[in-house]
Amino acid sequence: MNSVKPSIDSGITRIAPGFRALSISVEAAAIVDTGIASETLSRACRSISDGDVAWAEAHSSAWAEVFRAFGAKPQRTPCSSDALRKRVLRDGSLPSIDPIVDLYNAISIEYAVPVGGENIAAYVGEPSLVIAEGTESFDTMKDGAVAHESPNRGEVVWRDEIGVTCRRWNWRQGIRTRLSADAPQMWFILESLPAMPLDALHEAGERLTQGLHRMMPGAVIDTRLIGVDPDNTL
Template structure:
């Protein structure tokens, strides 16, 4: 059995947070999505880039409310220098006129939801997890090779908040950077998808984003939604694989 466990050290920092969790099973490969599916996803992303403009009130990235909320959140734990929440990176592209484009179908789906709702959304390959997945403040030194870098080890820092399993870090600085070992690929079959919310007033948005993400994953990736849950301080763990 594999679980997703949010530990006390996380809730001590963010008692009012909400985390939407989806377990998607039997996803189509990128090839199986086909040309038409890819075209529809590209159109979905194009629309999501436009919808993201609703959340942008200033050309100065730090003055936009979703970014401000996450910068404040990042001040509560140790981070790698320059690390920013994933939604800041997406909104920055919109501000600069460099819309977020297609990558691979599973990533395109969650990027579209992230842009529309201005909430961080991410995904990992469940089949790559070693034991339980935990969201916790780490003691540091957890093995990690960042996605999109030169392949060098970049272990976690003491006091850093991150997703961990028994082999090391899965995503560093909460939602800053995925690792190579657990990243979704064109051939991933089973996915752990997550939507993170630190603003109590936006829990409703998180629920709506969770519902929409599940529907899109079913429609475009042909997956079965095995789990769809909102994790809170009162309901802290989810079984993700029996």
């Protein structure tokens, strides 16, 4: 399989010292059991009140500081895991979206870690985590129609050779590379800061890959640890 090779701009170091992530590439197969996703999501929603992970509050606070460091307001545009967990605390559950999306949302909720899922076949070139110039294009939905906007100058974004695929680091994903269960090639990124133990990040990645293997036994999966420090790249 062709594993995704994301790159991280050196300027990210000053914004988020110690940032590391798991990059998971998937050659998908037929899904044989969608119920696994709903079960995992329900369990994750219960976990917040039944026995939350020890690092949850510290990791959430660390991401809020990172967002402030590049000019975002985390109260208005929180990191993705924070947004999901707040919805669960408010509503008691999270509605189903898609089996694959439900699965990676469940991991994000249970482990208090931002998780992105992308249809990597829709990418042009490899994903890059960069500091935006402010002229890049990002596709989103406004008033029920596709609209294009640009990130703020200095904002941290994921992008490919065409444009931005996720704004404010992991806050909002674009439409062009949106992931669903019918995507033949998938890419997941689990993003953590030092407030989350490294072994917990690996455990979260294992839980995600185990769920994917159970849902689609024929999938081929490759997991790599990436970070701004070359010594953290496997």
